[in-house]
Amino acid sequence: MADKKIRVLIAKPGLDGHDRGAKVIARALRDAGMEVIYTGLRQSPEMIAEAALQEDVNVIGLSILSGAHLVLVPRVIELVRANGQHDVKVFVGGIIPEDDIPALTAAGVSAIYGPGTSTTKVVEEILAAFPAV
Amino acid sequence: MMDLDTVTTGNRLALSRLLTEVENDTQTGRDALDRLFVRAGRAHLVGITGAPGTGKSSLVSCLAKHIRSELGMSVAVVAVDPSSPFTGGAILGDRVRMRDLAGDTGVFIRSMASRGALGGLARATAGVVQVLDAAGFDFVLIETVGAGQSEVDIARLAHTTIVIEAPGLGDDIQAIKAGILEIADILVINKADLPGAENTERALRANLDLGYTPRMLHNSTHMATANDSAQEGAQGWVPPVLKTIATQSVGMADVLSSIKAHRDYLQQTGLWKVRDQERLKAEVTHLLQTTLMQRWQRSVSQEKYEAILDQVYDREISPGAAIDILMNE
Numbered sequence: 001m002a003d004k005k006i007r008v009l010i011a012k013p014g015l016d017g018h019d020r021g022a023k024v025i026a027r028a029l030r031d032a033g034m035e036v037i038y039t040g041l042r043q044s045p046e047m048i049a050e051a052a053l054q055e056d057v058n059v060i061g062l063s064i065l066s067g068a069h070l071v072l073v074p075r076v077i078e079l080v081r082a083n084g085q086h087d088v089k090v091f092v093g094g095i096i097p098e099d100d101i102p103a104l105t106a107a108g109v110s111a112i113y114g115p116g117t118s119t120t121k122v123v124e125e126i127l128a129a130f131p132a133v
Numbered sequence: 134m135m136d137l138d139t140v141t142t143g144n145r146l147a148l149s150r151l152l153t154e155v156e157n158d159t160q161t162g163r164d165a166l167d168r169l170f171v172r173a174g175r176a177h178l179v180g181i182t183g184a185p186g187t188g189k190s191s192l193v194s195c196l197a198k199h200i201r202s203e204l205g206m207s208v209a210v211v212a213v214d215p216s217s218p219f220t221g222g223a224i225l226g227d228r229v230r231m232r233d234l235a236g237d238t239g240v241f242i243r244s245m246a247s248r249g250a251l252g253g254l255a256r257a258t259a260g261v262v263q264v265l266d267a268a269g270f271d272f273v274l275i276e277t278v279g280a281g282q283s284e285v286d287i288a289r290l291a292h293t294t295i296v297i298e299a300p301g302l303g304d305d306i307q308a309i310k311a312g313i314l315e316i317a318d319i320l321v322i323n324k325a326d327l328p329g330a331e332n333t334e335r336a337l338r339a340n341l342d343l344g345y346t347p348r349m350l351h352n353s354t355h356m357a358t359a360n361d362s363a364q365e366g367a368q369g370w371v372p373p374v375l376k377t378i379a380t381q382s383v384g385m386a387d388v389l390s391s392i393k394a395h396r397d398y399l400q401q402t403g404l405w406k407v408r409d410q411e412r413l414k415a416e417v418t419h420l421l422q423t424t425l426m427q428r429w430q431r432s433v434s435q436e437k438y439e440a441i442l443d444q445v446y447d448r449e450i451s452p453g454a455a456i457d458i459l460m461n462e
Contacts, residue, residue: 003248004157005221030222035246040229047235051228054242056149084146 185279253284
């Protein structure tokens with residue numbers, strides 16, 4: 001009997017050391033019935049793409065507070081696509097200046113969640129994106 | 134039909150996607166398992182179990198790294214964490230301790246949620262392990278959920294079971310209880326730099342001195358079992374008690390040499406094959422149970438089932454009487 005779950009990778013690329021937001025999101029997604037792979041702090045884009053490949057995730061959530069998002073996020077997406085995972089959705093949470101949003105969207109980010117975003121919104125948008133899973 | 138050659142020739146995306154099919158118990162996954170069965174049976178399956186926080190993930194990471202550097206053999210890791218009994222969701226956090234393995238193409242790590250199974254593994258773990266075995270990994274390290282006392286399914290799946298203890302978790306009465314300590318082929322006291330490590334070691338050794346229960350599982354009724362287990366006891370594989378500090382890579386050489394010694398022992402005594410048979414038998418039994426359950430579910434209407442449950446809720450009939458009615462449908 002098929003038993004499918006949405007699998008989500010929550011990762012913190014780069015060098016910032018604050019992962020409370022990432023853990024809150026991980027917990028909220030868990031409570032929504034998803035399987036959340038949490039990889040911990042200070043991940044390189046290569047490590048994140050490798051984990052996403054081995055875990056066959058549907059969604060990658062990147063938490064960034066360091067300001068390096070314009071470098072790290074497109075690199076993660078590039079590597080994930082190069083691995084052949086074309087359907088994986090990537091969302092970003094953290095401190096992202098409004099001016100940078102178009103560049104991230106152009107790089108393939110499907111959603112950006114700033115401070116104060118309710119976890120319900122994140123959950124609902126992921127569930128809406130993967131109705132069949 | 135899925136091209137399984139891609140999986141066995143190192144296409145990681147194909148492998149990863151197949152693992153998902155197997156984990157979700159889809160028809161594609163079942164067909165693949167049927168066809169991969171003949172290619173599996175080569176890897177050394179090593180189980181790692183122990184209470185939450187004893188250092189299972191750290192030890193797996195360190196051990197995998199040691200296997201890579203000392204033996205140059207490939208390693209797959211299957212790490213199981215618990216699913217919520219309420220929402221079905223899970224946080225799979227074992228990779229946090231395994232970051233040192235990143236970037237090595239000879240290593241493949243897969244996290245699994247237990248999805249309601251209670252024996253320390255997920256129902257699909259055996260299938261996932263079989264795929265990784267068929268994909269050509271030399272070692273498959275299987276990390277259970279944080280185990281208490283009776284999560285012993287791993288002993289049925291693995292050739293070699295490592296039970297990890299940490300100092301300060303219990304007195305010597307814990308060491309003589311039945312359950313998880315009995316399934317150990319290798320006992321590891323991790324965090325051996327913490328106070329109390331000597332006491333833990335003494336309690337475990339004292340318990341082993343009282344005699345080692347040959348590790349044939351109680352409900353295993355294979356004909357050869359009695360003789361084989363007598364042999365296992367007689368020829369004396371006594372689980373070594375090793376001290377490690379996984380986060381500092383201390384003690385890994387001993388763990389690896391004990392794993393190799395256990396493998397040699399199993400092969401020389403013929404027990405390797407017996408354990409494979411035990412595992413396959415458990416797998417057939419498990420599939421039989423699932424299939425019978427599914428067939429039964431199709432034969433009884435949901436309304437009928439709920440009507441009988443209502444009678445149980447109202448204490449009109451006992452659960453046992455309900456089964457009698459349902460089975461005679």
